[in-house]
Amino acid sequence: xxxxxxxxxxxxxxxxxxxxxxxxxxxxxxxxxxxxxxxxxxxxxxxxxxxxxxxxxxxxxxxxxxxxxxxxxxxxxxxxxxxxxxxxxxxxxxxxxxxxxxxxxxxxxxxxxxxxxxxxxxxxxxxxxxxxxxxxxxxxxxxxxxxxxxxxxxxxxxxxxxxxxxx
Amino acid sequence: xxxxxxxxxxxxxxxxxxxxxxxxxxxxxxxxxxxxxxxxxxxxxxxxxxxxxxxxxxxxxxxxxxxxxxxxxxxxxxxxxxxxxxxxxxxxxxxxxxxxxxxxxxxxxxxxxxxxxxxxxxxxxxxxxxxxxxxx
Numbered sequence: 001x002x003x004x005x006x007x008x009x010x011x012x013x014x015x016x017x018x019x020x021x022x023x024x025x026x027x028x029x030x031x032x033x034x035x036x037x038x039x040x041x042x043x044x045x046x047x048x049x050x051x052x053x054x055x056x057x058x059x060x061x062x063x064x065x066x067x068x069x070x071x072x073x074x075x076x077x078x079x080x081x082x083x084x085x086x087x088x089x090x091x092x093x094x095x096x097x098x099x100x101x102x103x104x105x106x107x108x109x110x111x112x113x114x115x116x117x118x119x120x121x122x123x124x125x126x127x128x129x130x131x132x133x134x135x136x137x138x139x140x141x142x143x144x145x146x147x148x149x150x151x152x153x154x155x156x157x158x159x160x161x162x163x164x165x166x167x
Numbered sequence: 168x169x170x171x172x173x174x175x176x177x178x179x180x181x182x183x184x185x186x187x188x189x190x191x192x193x194x195x196x197x198x199x200x201x202x203x204x205x206x207x208x209x210x211x212x213x214x215x216x217x218x219x220x221x222x223x224x225x226x227x228x229x230x231x232x233x234x235x236x237x238x239x240x241x242x243x244x245x246x247x248x249x250x251x252x253x254x255x256x257x258x259x260x261x262x263x264x265x266x267x268x269x270x271x272x273x274x275x276x277x278x279x280x281x282x283x284x285x286x287x288x289x290x291x292x293x294x295x296x297x298x299x300x301x302x303x
Contacts, residue, residue, distance in 0.1 A: 010211055014239040015181065046245045050237035108211035 001070050002099035006080040008088050009106040012037070013081060016106065016145060018052050024146040027079045029056040031072075033065045033091075034083035062087040066094050085126050092138045101139030104130075104156070116163045117151070119144040124167060127160050134160075174272040174280065175201040177222050178260065179215075179244055180234040182208055192265050199269055207240050215243040228253045228277055230268060230284075232260040257284050263291025 004025050009017065012032050021027075030051070037043050038061040051057040060068075065080075069091075072078065080098075082088050085107065092102075106119050113121035120142055122130070134140055134157050142151040142159070151159060178185040185204040193199055203222040207215050223229055229251075233244045236258035248254050255277070257264065267287035271280055 011239040011242070012212075013237075014242065015235060018237070042249055043246065046242060050242070052237075108214070109209055110211050110214065 001072060001075050003072070003075045003078050003080050005103065006082070006098045006100070007103045007105040008082045008085065010083055010108055011106055012083050013047050013050055013057065017079070017081065020145045020147075021079060022052060022055070025079065027055060028074060028077035029058060029079070031065075031078050031080045032057065032059045032083065033062055033080060033087060034059070035061050035087060037083065038064075062090055066091055066096065069096060069098070085122075085129065089129050089133065092133045092136065097138065101141050101153075104140060104142045105144050114163050114167060116159050117142055117144075122160075122163070124164060127164050131157065131160055131164075172273050173201050174228050174230055174277075175203075175224055176268060176272065177203045177205060177219060177229065177231045178233075178265070179205045179219060179231060179240045180207070180260070181238070181240060182206060184234055188260070188262060188265055191262060192269055195266065196269055202269070207243070212239065212243060215239065216246055219243055219247050223247070223251070223254070226253065228255070230255045230257060230272070230280070232257045232265060232268065234260055255281055255284075257288070259288060261288055261291055264288030 004027050005021060007017070007021070012034065013030055032047055037047065038059050044059045047059060048057045082091070088102070104120055107121055109115070109121040112123045115121050130140060134153055139153055140156055141153060142156050143149070178189055180188070183206065185206060189199065189202060189204055205215070205218050205222065210218070219231070231244050231247065231254060233240050233256065235241055241258055244256050248256050264284050264287055267283050268280070271283055275283060
């Protein structure tokens, strides 16, 4: 199954996504895959109300997306936004392998994180988990904007290993 | 303008936009107490929300001005607004709106202030040229 873009971003739907990626890819829908937002009607409503003109915003819990991604309607016009690495990890370990790979696009500084790239801050367990996903054949790459450099799976692995070794 | 009645404000923006907006307003109006600036730069959604919450008065009217609703700043502000009926969230802040807020937050009623922010922010946008009708 090929989506327009699959992106991991703790801010989910925001300016970089709507203006940066949305402007370049012209999606018909944004699909937010995030357990916390799916369980919170207020926050879900905020994202749905923030839908750009001509676009639909949908929210799904991780498990629901895990069982339906292979036959997702209009996948080729959909940008998938995953908010949490834990969710990504569960999806990938359950066989999530979208054509075109999965972009790590924005994970910001939190207590205990190290800076892997300016837009990619991870804890050591998260780094180990991502290396495990790469080992399992997940096509992960790092790229924040369409015009920015794309760090493919090999380069990403080197960045992750370097960040781990620096601690 | 009496200090006791001045409605506090929090300006939430991308990058250094808020800092420079306030600095510019202060160069026009002089120093502005009870005015806080928050940037989203490098912050997680939870971190940004916590920083805004920490700057709000525990109760009473407050105005949060944000550059873009539907972005990370606007989203954090909208989450902060939950359970705070005395918080007015003003999206799409520009210099005319900010100046209007700073000039009238000590005297206008909440309803009047709300109307002023909307009207001045919107009417501050005008296009001259390329136009079918241009004032003589």
